[in-house]
Amino acid sequence: MALTYFGKLYRALNPVYAREPMSGRGAELYGGRFNPKGVPALYASTSVLTALREANQVGNLQPTTLVCYRAEIEMVFDTRDTSALAAAGFDETALADPTWRDQTTTTGEARTQRLARQLIAEGYNGLLVRSFAKGAGPGDTNLVLWRWGRGASSRLTLIDDEDRLGPAKPS
Template identity: 50%
Template sequence: MRWSGTVFRALNPYWAYRPLSGEGAAQFGGRFNSVGQAALYTSLTVETALREAQQAGSFMPVTVVALAVEVEQVFDATNADALAGEALTRADLAQADWADEADRLGVARVQRIAERLAKGYNGLLVESFAPGAAGGNLNLVLWHWGEAAPNRVRVIDDQDRLRYPPQAPD
């Protein structure tokens, strides 16, 4: 499927000046990418982005950015037929112990699924599995993106607030 619209990221302030890098995900890994594979984790609402970023316990500082996205070949994991077509279930993607398994084995089952999907898709539309998330809380995880079609992602920053080095407002 093609996905087009605005998404949100709540990211570590360290990456605020590079909100499209995917380097943090590559460095530490995530549910849908193993260490070494860049990924851009985004959410369809600000609330979902904040919930995703706050899974480590107490509230952590974040920078929230909005992105304009136009991406071809997105796997729709919210569609039961699409899941069945890839021999997947919601439970496969919701793997609760993925981080422990990745620590133990180097790669979790759900990360292997993401690696397989990334060979044929540019991204994944998937429900949020963050604590407190409801069925309508959705994420768009991108494995392949850039500045040009067919996988265009652009930061919405009309006042250049994310410039580096940071500067006082005009």
């Protein structure tokens, strides 16, 4: 069953992408746990601290640009719904599998990336999932978006009232 996410979201961006906080370009170029290379995705968190953990999972804290969005996203798959997750052939252990990068090397696509492709094909705009970053707890949550912008069903607006990042670029 799909849910609608309404609230703020946070991202801790590599400064290389700071001027394009709506692009999802890094995830598209390199792939992620829930998107294969070539599929744009925007990984956001429901709290600032979770966003910082997600962006700095390896080694020391690196330079980071923190941004905030207002979101109203329909058709979100909620992985916290264990029955819906099981119906998709998953459980939390499979979502958290740390070998997802190795799977992309051996099979071309991680199992979690296949789940994302399936959900995208079913019309989902995103996936609500627990953070698996070091130090994250059960309440640390991410929203991975595959569709976002100004549309009514996947509205995402960057909060930059003082135009600190310069003119907004369309998504």
